[in-house]
Amino acid sequence: AQSVSQHNHHVILSEAASLELGCNYSYGGTVNLFWYVQYPGQHLQLLLKYFSGDPLVKGIKGFEAEFIKSKFSFNLRKPSVQWSDTAEYFCAVMARGSQGNLIFGKGTKLSVKP
């Protein structure tokens, strides 16, 4: 069965610090990969996605993620965080041919101190 592991439950950073959130998945086949963000009190929004091609994908608000197939990883990065990035971040995996079902990680809460 597929699973997604997010290594950090809660990350606290100061503004302008660099961010890297880890995500590993377990599945032997071809996958589509996603990062979603949930701002306080809001619904999930897509940050970025990887389907194929360049393993370094860029998303909204300066976020990017790199797919490393050999490590089954899809880590999220941002060079310089802002207070407005305070949110919960979810990594999700979809196996190709799975009728579009997403498997989510448990989420990483990011708190950015002004």
Add this chain to the structure above:
Amino acid sequence: NAGVTQTPKFQVLKTGQSMTLQCAQDMNHNSMYWYRQDPGMGLRLIYYSASEGTTDKGEVPNGYNVSRLNKREFSLRLESAAPSQTSVYFCASSEAGTPRRSYEQYFGPGTRLTVT
């Protein structure tokens, strides 16, 4: 376009009561999903509907039923609510199952349900 809409936004139930959560999407998506979100657990799939007329169980279906009323609407029913069903419920839709196959899921604003 409103995207994915859910009603109600908040609900408090007593144990044993029943209720239906409504979800509608106006993006002409084939697939629709119901998730629950609990602290520290991420989102877990309750039921999904790959296309109009079909529904399938997800990871945590016990205590729930669903109806895909038409292509736009997908409802979730709690027949006899239990405190363990206190959660935030999200509906989502996607193009999965169509030739475009973008697979991105679009989420509704959620329903916060408390069962006492």
